[in-house]
Amino acid sequence: MAAKNISITVKIWRQANETAKGCLETYALKEISTDMSFLEMLDVLNEQLTLAGKDPVVFDHDCREGICGMCGAVVDGIAHGPERGTTLCQLHMRHFKDGQVICIEPFRAKAFPLVRDLMVDRSAFDRIIQAGGFVSMNTGSAPDANTVSVPQQQAEQAMDAAACIGCGACVASCPNAAAMLFTSAKISQLPLCPKGDLNGNVGPCPW
Ligand code: FES
Secondary structure: OOOOEEEEEEEEEEOOOOOOOOEEEEEEEEEEEOOOEHHHHHHHHHHHHHHOOOOOOOOOOOOOOOOOOOOOOEEOOEEOOOOOOOOHHHOEHHHOOOOOEEEEEOOOOOOOOEEEOOEEOOHHHHHHHHHOOOOOOOOOOOOOOOOOOOOHHHHHHHHHHOOOOOOOHHHHHOOOOOOHHHHHHHHHHHHHOEEEOOOOOEEEOOO
């Protein structure tokens, strides 16, 4: 589909910190290419805000390739926006219409305290991981590059469960803000990965 430019209006949640009062602020954007990703559209907005001497919108992102799980916001009431199986960084502006008004809010869950604007603290996920496992380090020489720590089929099963990239959209979408999807994905993934025993030997998890 050939790219075209659209004009949109975005209503974005602005909040200076966890305890400050927040509100939706409205911004008009012109000449947004339909080839842009949603985050690139926010980059354009932030450039405009910065040039106008205003604070840019704070939002999480890292890989912008749909693999790291860092990005995320609620777009028109849906975590990561309207496209199924698509992270915010992989959502493209071609899915929006010229003249559309788009509402953008942070993931809302008590376990994800708001840091600023669209950025939330998802370290609760780190604590879930920390609570359920251990790491042992064999500080000897590096293992052979062709060492097979776990059988191939087991590694593939772990990779299937690793499809959960820990973005937190399940928490933001759940009426109870539960992290059961994330937790079950990690319980399925991590025990299949190589684990060290207390003697420093690395092999399949003994659980
Ligand atoms: S920025 Fe990495 S998944 Fe979106």
